[in-house]
Amino acid sequence: MSFIWSHRFTYKTTPLTLSLRKELYVRAYDAMSFSAYRNAISPADNYHPKSALLNGVNWLLVNVWSKIPKANLRKRAQDWTYELIQCEDENTDFACLGPVNAPMNTLACYIREGPGSYPVRRHLDRLHDFLWMNNEGMMVNGTNGVQVWDTALLIQAVHAAGLSEDTRWRPMLTRALEFLDDQQIREDCRKQAQCYRQQRKGAWPFSTRDQGYTVSDCTSEALKSVMILQSLSGYSTLISTRRIYDAIDVLLTMQNPSGGFASYEPTRGSAALLEQLNAAEVFGRIMVEYDYPECTTAVITALRMFNKSYPDYRATEITQAVTRATEYIRAAQYPDGSWYGSWGICFTYAAMFALESLALAGETYTNSERVRRGCEFLLSHQDATDGGWGESYKSCEDGVWRPHPEGSQVVQTAWAAIALMEAGFPGKGPVERALGLIVKRQQSQGDWKQEGIEGVFNKSW
Numbered sequence: 001m002s003f004i005w006s007h008r009f010t011y012k013t014t015p016l017t018l019s020l021r022k023e024l025y026v027r028a029y030d031a032m033s034f035s036a037y038r039n040a041i042s043p044a045d046n047y048h049p050k051s052a053l054l055n056g057v058n059w060l061l062v063n064v065w066s067k068i069p070k071a072n073l074r075k076r077a078q079d080w081t082y083e084l085i086q087c088e089d090e091n092t093d094f095a096c097l098g099p100v101n102a103p104m105n106t107l108a109c110y111i112r113e114g115p116g117s118y119p120v121r122r123h124l125d126r127l128h129d130f131l132w133m134n135n136e137g138m139m140v141n142g143t144n145g146v147q148v149w150d151t152a153l154l155i156q157a158v159h160a161a162g163l164s165e166d167t168r169w170r171p172m173l174t175r176a177l178e179f180l181d182d183q184q185i186r187e188d189c190r191k192q193a194q195c196y197r198q199q200r201k202g203a204w205p206f207s208t209r210d211q212g213y214t215v216s217d218c219t220s221e222a223l224k225s226v227m228i229l230q231s232l233s234g235y236s237t238l239i240s241t242r243r244i245y246d247a248i249d250v251l252l253t254m255q256n257p258s259g260g261f262a263s264y265e266p267t268r269g270s271a272a273l274l275e276q277l278n279a280a281e282v283f284g285r286i287m288v289e290y291d292y293p294e295c296t297t298a299v300i301t302a303l304r305m306f307n308k309s310y311p312d313y314r315a316t317e318i319t320q321a322v323t324r325a326t327e328y329i330r331a332a333q334y335p336d337g338s339w340y341g342s343w344g345i346c347f348t349y350a351a352m353f354a355l356e357s358l359a360l361a362g363e364t365y366t367n368s369e370r371v372r373r374g375c376e377f378l379l380s381h382q383d384a385t386d387g388g389w390g391e392s393y394k395s396c397e398d399g400v401w402r403p404h405p406e407g408s409q410v411v412q413t414a415w416a417a418i419a420l421m422e423a424g425f426p427g428k429g430p431v432e433r434a435l436g437l438i439v440k441r442q443q444s445q446g447d448w449k450q451e452g453i454e455g456v457f458n459k460s461w
Contacts (some may be wrong), residue, residue: 003081005106006074038062039280047397047459051276083111087195093210094122099130099140142457145207148183149218151176152204155225170234177229180222181238182208184247198265199253202246216254216261217298223247224302227309245313248306251299252317259324260291260332261299263343267291283458285342293332293339297353300325304360330370331358337373338401345456346395348412351378352419364424371423378416379430387433388413396456404452410441411454411455 009016021029038058039050050058085108088096096102106123113119129144155164155176163169184204189197189212203214204222223244229235254269269290274287302319333339333354341350355374358364363371381401383388388408395402404412417434425431441448 001104003078003085004104004111005267006078007111009107009111010330013149016041035062047282048275048278048280050281051280053276054279057277060095064136082108084195085109087189087191089123091189091195091197092212094119094126095129095144095208095210095212096126097211097213098143099127102127102130121243139152142213143207147207148204148222148378149206152180152218152221155180155229158222164229165232173229174235177226177235180204180226184212184222184239185209185212186243186245191216195218199250201250201292202248203241203250204247213247213264214250214254216251217263217295218246219251220298220302222439224305226303228341233310241310244306244310248303248318251302252314252321254299255321255324256291258291258331259296259328260293261296261325262289262291263295265289288460290342291328291332292342293329293350293357294341294343294353296325296328297357297434300329300360301359326357326361329354333370333374337370337375337377339374340399341456342458343456344415344454345393345412347401348381348389348391348415348419349378349454352415352422355419359422359424365426366424375420378419380428382416382434383408386437387430388437389416390452393453395454396459406452408437409451409454410438410448411451413437 017121025032032318039055085105088101089105089109094105096104096105102123106120106127109117109123126144129149130132130141132139132141137327148215155173158164158169158173185200185202186209188196188199188201190440192199198214200212200214203219205211205213206215206218226239226244229239230239251261254261254266256262269288271285271288271290275285278287280286300322303322306313307315307318329339338347339350341347341353343349351374355371358371358374365371365375381391381403386408388410389412390404390408391412392404394404413434417431417438420431420434438448443449
């Protein structure tokens with residue numbers, strides 16, 4: 001954004017741009033005083049209002065800094081910024097992290113390289129990766145897909161159902177293993193330190209290798225899926241021991257001092273101070289990476305599974321990492337027994353992971369007061385009528401449980417049931433009622449209908 005603005009770039013007037021101006025603005029475009037609306041935002045979108053510090057910095061930039069002649073400094077800043085843009089493009093084959101910086105990088109390349117240049121043409125090809133259609137019209141993914149994440153969890157679901165050695169499904173699972181083989185990241189970023197990127201050799205991304213960003217829980221779930229299939233007869237060893245070690249090496253770089261794990265990288269900098277510069281307005285908790293019970297649990301389970309099969313590789317460090325991560329899970333529990341989830345909605349999602357971590361540490365309903373409190377929190381929100389759970393995305397925004405306006409949801413009911421089973425909850429009644437709802441809503445072909453949203457991003461659905 002700074003690169004584009006520093007060039008004072010505008011596109012030529014066309015019938016399309018004129019039409020868009022009429023559609024987007026409530027008054028004549030030429031009569032608009034845009035500077036008067038710098039801080040105008042709908043209250044519905046103003047989840048994270050600008051801080052006094054940020055407003056003060058912006059005032060200085062607009063009223064003092066922008067009026068100082070600095071052509072040479074601007075040129076140096078543009079060159080450095082464009083070099084970072086080039087690093088991102090090269091490290092992601094022009095896919096970019098997501099659909100926010102991808103169009104921005106496209107426009108920056110258009111300004112610097114020209115409309116017919118390879119970077120612009122390649123960017124325009126890759127922008128299609130984010131787009132999809134449904135009955136509401138054209139939509140945009142948060143990344144270029146969820147392919148690795150979904151494939152890894154599907155493998156684990158089939159294995160848990162006892163079907164991984166069924167000859168009917170072996171070809172499908174073999175292709176899934178081949179996909180994970182192909183999508184593991186084999187090299188670190190070009191100019192890794194210079195472009196502020198986390199180590200990635202051996203990692204798996206959320207979507208595809210091209211996108212190329214290390215994600216802690218995606219690496220963990222993919223690694224578990226690979227180890228599961230490659231331990232069974234009938235499946236080839238596509239991913240070597242060295243590459244499995246590479247995945248472990250990446251995970252061990254991502255633990256925070258708290259013991260918890262974030263998603264893309266360890267926490268860098270002070271969250272309390274840097275959130276004062278959060279200008280996004282619609283998102284909270286975006287200026288640094290934070291600890292997440294769900295990411296932490298994924299790493300714990302992967303490290304434990306790896307340690308059983310490869311007990312001699314970095315065993316002491318793995319033991320220490322798991323111990324510290326479990327301590328983080330304990331510390332992250334709220335007084336009411338819940339855990340806050342940041343990537344799914346919300347307390348239901350986090351409970352499933354946290355109680356699994358504690359179970360692996362030997363803590364269950366029968367011997368752990370914190371596990372009992374976790375179960376009691378879930379049971380206090382079970383629907384008395386149908387036995388399900390339904391939680392609104394408003395839980396993520398408000399930080400307290402908010403019931404879903406449409407009642408019980410299949411996915412959250414499944415999460416809660418898994419949590420209770422991981423915890424070793426002694427009574428069968430609550431789980432049986434939850435499973436009854438899930439079975440009742442299953443469709444004739446074996447699937448379930450899409451209900452309310454289940455995912456979330458930085459406190460905003």
